[in-house]
Amino acid sequence: MSTQAPRKLLVLDLNGTLLLRSKRTRSGPSAPNQGITRSRLVHPRPYLGTFKEYIFHPSTKKWLDAMVWSSAQPHSVADMLNHCFGQQQREFLAIWARDTLGLPPSLYHKKTQTTKDLAKPWATFPEHSHRTTLLLDDSARKAHLHPHNHVCVREYLAETRRHDLEVSQSSSSTPAPSGKPRKASKSKPKNAHAAELASVDASVDTPPAWFLSSPKYDETLLAVVGILETVKSETDVAEWIRGGGLLAAGVADTVVEQATDSGLGALANQMAALNLAQEVWFNSEATVNHWVGRGVLALEALQIPVVAGVRR
Numbered sequence: 001m002s003t004q005a006p007r008k009l010l011v012l013d014l015n016g017t018l019l020l021r022s023k024r025t026r027s028g029p030s031a032p033n034q035g036i037t038r039s040r041l042v043h044p045r046p047y048l049g050t051f052k053e054y055i056f057h058p059s060t061k062k063w064l065d066a067m068v069w070s071s072a073q074p075h076s077v078a079d080m081l082n083h084c085f086g087q088q089q090r091e092f093l094a095i096w097a098r099d100t101l102g103l104p105p106s107l108y109h110k111k112t113q114t115t116k117d118l119a120k121p122w123a124t125f126p127e128h129s130h131r132t133t134l135l136l137d138d139s140a141r142k143a144h145l146h147p148h149n150h151v152c153v154r155e156y157l158a159e160t161r162r163h164d165l166e167v168s169q170s171s172s173s174t175p176a177p178s179g180k181p182r183k184a185s186k187s188k189p190k191n192a193h194a195a196e197l198a199s200v201d202a203s204v205d206t207p208p209a210w211f212l213s214s215p216k217y218d219e220t221l222l223a224v225v226g227i228l229e230t231v232k233s234e235t236d237v238a239e240w241i242r243g244g245g246l247l248a249a250g251v252a253d254t255v256v257e258q259a260t261d262s263g264l265g266a267l268a269n270q271m272a273a274l275n276l277a278q279e280v281w282f283n284s285e286a287t288v289n290h291w292v293g294r295g296v297l298a299l300e301a302l303q304i305p306v307v308a309g310v311r312r
Contacts, residue, residue, distance in 0.1 A: 005233050007063055009093075009128040010055065011121060013137040014070040014080045016155040018051075018221075019044050021080060040076075042083035045156045046164055046217040046308040053304045054225050056091045060302075063232050065128070067094040067121065069135075071114040071142070074099060093125065118146045130238040134231060136224060140279050147275060148238040151227060151246065153220050154282045164217045168310040171215040205293035208300065217308040219292045220282065226294030246278040248290035 015021045022041040055066050068089075070077045074097040081089045089095065101114050116137065122129050135143050135150045143150035154160075205226070206212075227246070234240045244252030255277045281287050299306050 003235050005063070005235050006132050007065060007127065008228075008231060008237065009121065009125065009133045010064055010066045010228065011069050011116070011118070011133060011135045011137075012066060013135075013139075013142075014068060014077065014084075015072060016138040016157075017045075017136055017153055018048055018156075019080060019084050020156050020158065020161050021076075022158075040079075042080050043161055044084050044309065045221055046310050047219070047221040047306070048084060049309045050299060050304060050306050051221040051225065052085065052088055054228075054299060054302065056088060057302055057304065060228075061091075064228070065093045065125070067092050067096065069096040069100070069116055069121070071098055071101060071116075073097060094121070096121075114142055115145060116142045118149055131236045134228070134237055146238075147279070148241045150241075150279075151224065152279050152281075153224070156218065156220070160218055164308070164310045165312065167215045167217055168308070205290060205297055207293045207296040211296050211306060215308070217310060219288070222295040222299075222306070223282070223288055223291035224295070225298055226291035226296075229294055229298040241278060244278065246281045246287070247284065248287040251277070251284055251287055 012018060020043040022043070024040055054060055055064060068077065068081065070080070072080070077095065077097040081095065098108065098114075100120065101116070103112070103114065116135060118130070118133055118135060122133070130146065130149055133146075133149045135146065136153060137143055137150065138153050138155040140147070140150065140152050143152070230245070231237055231240065234245075244255075247255070255273050258273070277284070296306055
């Protein structure tokens with residue numbers, strides 16, 4: 001008798017994960033505490049609009065709860081959510097900010113290392129546990145208490161955004177019509193992006209031709225959709241990650257083999273190598289391509305437009 005997969009909980013970080021928030025700047029006098037503090041700009045990560053449509057899609061909500069947990073102060077969290085989610089933020093199970101991290105008053109207003117202890121949301125939402133939870137965050141240190149519930153993503157930086165803007169400016173393609181997925185092209189992909197994804201092993205999901213021939217923006221959130229599509233059928237998220245689930249077919253075996261060949265034959269050392277590889281899964285081209293492919297196919301199945309949405 002098969003065990004039904006439980007509902008999952010997706011815990012989302014904001015700055016550096018889903019978006020980029022510009023640094024605080026001042027205009028006017030240069031002396032401390034003088035001049036006017038300019039508002040900080042908020043730039044969504046590419047495909048955030050598509051990602052939102054996915055996590056809030058009726059089919060997804062049948063098996064997924066989503067909440068925000070940011071180390072920013074409440075007013076900053078509200079600003080980021082208003083910019084990037086608008087009224088859709090009402091769909092979240094909860095929105096938590098810095099005041100939920102248990103920091104002492106002396107550190108609350110200082111830049112300090114913080115930790116996201118998943119025991120807190122599990123106490124608030126007892127239907128969830130290590131078996132059902134994924135924390136999406138660009139910081140491994142914040143997730144150190146629960147490494148096997150953490151999907152670490154490459155931090156979205158100003159440099160990354162500059163690259164995305166350059167791609168947008170150099171591209172002559174137009175975004176997909178609102179509300180409709182882009183149509184697949186029958187022509188073979190001709191650019192470097194297509195070559196990268198088309199070179200993936202046949203056992204790995206490959207996106208349709210129209211995506212292969214589209215401009216290559218940061219694809220992190222598309223990969224996360226692919227990961228979520230796989231996790232939804234898992235009965236134990238932590239066990240899945242512990243076993244190398246974040247790595248594409250064959251990559252986990254290679255990591256273990258390399259650890260063994262280098263003299264790290266003990267099981268503990270092999271697991272340490274596997275954990276490290278999963279922490280930076282986004283450095284494996286085969287792994288990223290696998291998850292992006294699975295994500296794009298899942299979005300097509302739900303008829304969600306795949307649109308980068310990069311704007312100045």
